[in-house]
Amino acid sequence: MLLTSDAATACTAAAQGPSWERARELAHAAPLPLGARALPLAAAAGTTLADALRTRDPLPAFDTAAMDGYAVAGAGPWRIRGAVRAGAVWDGSLAAGEAVEISTGAPVPADARAVLPLERAALSGGRVSGRTPLPGRHIRRAGEDAPAGAVLVPAGTRVGPAQLGLAAACGYDTLHVRPRPRVTVLVTGDELERRGRPGPGRIRDALGPLLPPLVAAFGGETVAVEYVSDRPAGLLARTVNAVSDCEIIVVTGSTSVGATDQLRGCCATPGARMVVDTVACRPGHPQLMAGLGAGRWLVGLPGNPYAALVAAHTLLAPLIAGLSGRTLPHLPQAPVSGDVQPVAGLTRLVPVAWDGSSARVVGGHRAAFLHGAALGDALAVITDGWADGSPAPLVPLEG
Ligand SMILES: Nc1nc2c(c(=O)[nH]1)N[C@H]1C(S)=C(S)[C@@H](COP(=O)(O)OP(=O)(O)OC[C@H]3O[C@@H](n4cnc5c(N)ncnc54)[C@H](O)[C@@H]3O)O[C@H]1N2
Numbered sequence: 001m002l003l004t005s006d007a008a009t010a011c012t013a014a015a016q017g018p019s020w021e022r023a024r025e026l027a028h029a030a031p032l033p034l035g036a037r038a039l040p041l042a043a044a045a046g047t048t049l050a051d052a053l054r055t056r057d058p059l060p061a062f063d064t065a066a067m068d069g070y071a072v073a074g075a076g077p078w079r080i081r082g083a084v085r086a087g088a089v090w091d092g093s094l095a096a097g098e099a100v101e102i103s104t105g106a107p108v109p110a111d112a113r114a115v116l117p118l119e120r121a122a123l124s125g126g127r128v129s130g131r132t133p134l135p136g137r138h139i140r141r142a143g144e145d146a147p148a149g150a151v152l153v154p155a156g157t158r159v160g161p162a163q164l165g166l167a168a169a170c171g172y173d174t175l176h177v178r179p180r181p182r183v184t185v186l187v188t189g190d191e192l193e194r195r196g197r198p199g200p201g202r203i204r205d206a207l208g209p210l211l212p213p214l215v216a217a218f219g220g221e222t223v224a225v226e227y228v229s230d231r232p233a234g235l236l237a238r239t240v241n242a243v244s245d246c247e248i249i250v251v252t253g254s255t256s257v258g259a260t261d262q263l264r265g266c267c268a269t270p271g272a273r274m275v276v277d278t279v280a281c282r283p284g285h286p287q288l289m290a291g292l293g294a295g296r297w298l299v300g301l302p303g304n305p306y307a308a309l310v311a312a313h314t315l316l317a318p319l320i321a322g323l324s325g326r327t328l329p330h331l332p333q334a335p336v337s338g339d340v341q342p343v344a345g346l347t348r349l350v351p352v353a354w355d356g357s358s359a360r361v362v363g364g365h366r367a368a369f370l371h372g373a374a375l376g377d378a379l380a381v382i383t384d385g386w387a388d389g390s391p392a393p394l395v396p397l398e399g
């Protein structure tokens with residue numbers, strides 16, 4: 001990569017940037033959340049609730065049998081008056097000494113005191129006997145899980161399987177959500193091969209395969225991965241400008257100061273606004289984020305694959321959270337042990353194996369090598385004051 005002396009000076013001057021924590025905050029705070037829309041449940045997975053999820057009716061909506069058996073009134077033995085299955089309603093009334101056979105999930109007749117489980121019941125000649133159950137036994141009372149109008153899940157929560165099931169249980173067919181931000185990935189680097197074992201001077205593209213699942217884990221949706229040649233100058237800017245139908249354009253490579261590194265030129269267009277220009281972290285410091293106007297955002301990730309992964313966790317994850325109307329994810333802390341030298345004024349991000357209570361640095365985390373990240377559970381955020389065994393914030397690697 002050819003460097004002019006001016007470019008080298010510019011690089012040194014720009015190399016610091018905001019702290020890693022500040023860069024996350026800036027990336028998160030920059031966008032307004034995307035507009036909310038109603039989506040059918042089947043299309044809402046991965047979106048973010050724009051409104052709190054509230055019960056429409058009490059849950060459960062009726063006194064419900066929690067066991068297969070007999071709904072009994074008064075003390076036994078009980079005369080069996082009929083049967084009520086889940087989905088049906090028994091509209092008779094029960095007097096003391098009477099019972100209906102009942103299925104789990106069926107509405108319990110109003111006069112029943114409890115459900116006697118099948119295993120505790122003895123049948124003979126149209127009667128059932130057994131120890132008289134305590135009042136209310138094996139009945140899930142109407143509203144005991146939640147009354148009508150209760151907030152079950154706050155706005156800003158990502159919609160996953162449990163939220164979808166709960167919404168259905170509340171009687172919703174659609175949810176008011178913010179969609180997943182759409183991402184186009186532009187991979188630069190004329191040295192890159194997309195399949196097979198690379199020949200002399202060539203390397204395999206690691207980021208085309210890495211980014212779409214990472215974007216999905218962050219809550220976004222990759223709509224395209226395109227490959228952009230390093231030449232001619234201006235091609236990257238033209239390609240960025242031509243991208244439509246997405247909120248985020250991620251460019252990999254071209255973040256540095258070499259002759260073929262065109263990314264910063266894309267931020268010099270009218271209406272563009274640099275939000276973060278380099279971050280005081282290692283690796284990944286040449287990363288950037290800019291607003292391009294018209295609701296579009298540019299995130300520049302360094303070409304070195306581990307540096308790109310770190311940068312994606314630094315700027316892309318917070319940007320996607322901000323566009324989705326979610327808070328900046330809180331980072332858990334744990335004692336981190338291992339051989340890492342903190343660097344004054346910089347944040348180091350190192351992969352760790354994390355068992356939920358403590359974390360241990362795994363090796364193989366030079367900027368171009370994803371080995372440590374592939375083995376680790378999280379990135380430890382190592383700052384000046386850290387010493388072997390002291391706590392550090394952790395960024396979970398699954399997103
Ligand atoms: N004079 C300076 N040179 C460099 C500096 C600097 O401050 N001054 N910073 C270094 C750091 S740190 C990084 S990181 C890189 C960032 O470079 P770019 O973002 O411009 O990326 P490239 O130059 O295109 O590539 C860097 C490296 O990564 C390989 N690469 C690129 N894309 C991919 C990919 N998709 N999959 C796998 N590997 C990829 C590429 O072949 C290079 O080896 O700049 C340093 N230089």
Ligand code: MOO
Pocket residue numbers: 281282283284285286302304307308367368
């Ligand atoms: O900071 Mo670079 O991003 O070391 O690899």
